[in-house]
Amino acid sequence: MDFDHLWAELAPVGRDPDSGGYHRHAWNAADAEARAWFTDAARARDLDVRTDRNGNLWAWWGEPAPGAVATGSHLDSVPDGGAFDGPLGVASALAAVDVLRERGLTPDRPLALAVFVEEEGGRFGVPCLGIRLTAGEIDPDRVRALTDADGTTWAEAMARAGLDPAALGPDPHTLGLLDAFVELHVEQGRHLADTPHAVAAASTVWPHGRWRLDLTGRADHAGTTRLEDRADPMLPFARTVLAARESAAAHDARATVGKVRAVPNGTNAIASRVSGWLDARAADRSTLEAVVAGVRGEAERSAAEHGVELRVAQESDTPVVEFPHALRDRVAAVLERRAPEPGVPVLPTGAGHDAAVLAAHVPTAMLYVRNPTGVSHSPHEWADPEDCHVGVTALADVLQDLLER
Numbered sequence: 001m002d003f004d005h006l007w008a009e010l011a012p013v014g015r016d017p018d019s020g021g022y023h024r025h026a027w028n029a030a031d032a033e034a035r036a037w038f039t040d041a042a043r044a045r046d047l048d049v050r051t052d053r054n055g056n057l058w059a060w061w062g063e064p065a066p067g068a069v070a071t072g073s074h075l076d077s078v079p080d081g082g083a084f085d086g087p088l089g090v091a092s093a094l095a096a097v098d099v100l101r102e103r104g105l106t107p108d109r110p111l112a113l114a115v116f117v118e119e120e121g122g123r124f125g126v127p128c129l130g131i132r133l134t135a136g137e138i139d140p141d142r143v144r145a146l147t148d149a150d151g152t153t154w155a156e157a158m159a160r161a162g163l164d165p166a167a168l169g170p171d172p173h174t175l176g177l178l179d180a181f182v183e184l185h186v187e188q189g190r191h192l193a194d195t196p197h198a199v200a201a202a203s204t205v206w207p208h209g210r211w212r213l214d215l216t217g218r219a220d221h222a223g224t225t226r227l228e229d230r231a232d233p234m235l236p237f238a239r240t241v242l243a244a245r246e247s248a249a250a251h252d253a254r255a256t257v258g259k260v261r262a263v264p265n266g267t268n269a270i271a272s273r274v275s276g277w278l279d280a281r282a283a284d285r286s287t288l289e290a291v292v293a294g295v296r297g298e299a300e301r302s303a304a305e306h307g308v309e310l311r312v313a314q315e316s317d318t319p320v321v322e323f324p325h326a327l328r329d330r331v332a333a334v335l336e337r338r339a340p341e342p343g344v345p346v347l348p349t350g351a352g353h354d355a356a357v358l359a360a361h362v363p364t365a366m367l368y369v370r371n372p373t374g375v376s377h378s379p380h381e382w383a384d385p386e387d388c389h390v391g392v393t394a395l396a397d398v399l400q401d402l403l404e405r
């Protein structure tokens with residue numbers, strides 16, 4: 001197995017020397033370097049690498065044909081993200097091929113390793129863009145027109161990366177070849193940290209979404225404008241952030257405002273506009289709606305109180321996903337064979353994944369690799385090397401089971 005070697009090559013790509021975090025986003029230089037790394041590593045394994053119309057990479061062991069099994073993840077990160085979220089699934093997929101070859105497996109079914117573009121939405125705002133396009137779940141015109149923080153459109157960025165944005169669209173042919181998709185991912189909570197289990201299976205993904213809130217007031221002088229004369233959007237924004245926390249707490253859910261833009265962003269000027277992005281997640285749809293309604297209600301109330309205009313736009317929506325029981329039970333049974341003790345955990349998560357989008361189209365399962373602190377979307381995200389090795393073996397076991405059925 002070549003996991004350590006693969007990881008040593010990939011880990012420096014796009015890493016910020018100061019923070020230790022990653023800035024790999026669709027079509028930037030670090031993304032190109034990571035994609036080139038994958039292409040080289042796959043070709044070195046005699047896999048046939050193809051780029052689909054949306055820029056997702058597919059490396060085939062065997063001619064693409066119906067009945068195929070696929071595995072993979074993403075190479076992009078959140079801004080200043082961790083090393084493992086995404087890349088662990090890609091490096092493990094390549095290493096699992098090595099394991100299957102060492103076992104002498106010559107599969108009758110084709111195996112595909114997939115790398116999906118812009119899973120995090122770190123540059124263009126909407127998560128899982130590559131797989132949403134391929135699955136026909138997002139309008140290509142909308143994607144082409146999405147802009148990053150500098151105003152560069154997806155179409156411009158993709159063209160600069162040497163791919164044709166006019167080609168964007170669904171690829172039912174490729175998805176129709178797949179009998180199963182399995183994504184290995186670092187665990188993003190502490191579910192495994194205090195257990196003997198290095199690997200778990202997935203049960204559900206919480207429904208979640210992103211909302212943009214634009215609060216528009218009036219720029220003015222910080223020193224001379226009387227408090228009663230201001231239309232300061234920062235004030236309802238602050239109330240809205242607190243409301244997100246309170247609404248999530250009231251519903252045993254999650255709500256986060258992690259991204260904010262103030263215009264003109266000057267210390268001695270009242271802002272003319274504040275834009276904030278709300279990320280909200282809950283165990284079921286109606287709870288999620290209640291969380292968001294609570295935040296919106298407070299945003300509307302406090303905007304009116306301060307004479308500020310509010311506009312809310314939902315930027316993404318991901319439904320609840322329950323991974324199919326037959327495949328998940330089968331995966332859990334395979335994991336059980338090497339588990340240190342009976343009872344491999346089967347975990348729900350509040351994190352989104354390419355596999356969760358694919359699940360509406362292909363029988364899909366996920367494996368989680370232990371994260372000793374549970375920290376994720378941060379430079380401090382971690383998985384121990386021994387656990388990564390257990391993950392690769394577990395993925396190889398699962399793929400072998402699926403390929404030989």
Ligand code: GLV
Nearest residue numbers: 120350351352353
């Ligand atoms: C992606 O990892 C997400 O859950 O936001």
Ligand code: MN
Nearest residue numbers: 078085120377
């Ligand atoms: Mn992530």
Ligand code: MN
Nearest residue numbers: 085086119353
């Ligand atoms: Mn991920």
Ligand code: MN
Nearest residue numbers: 119351352353
């Ligand atoms: Mn994710």
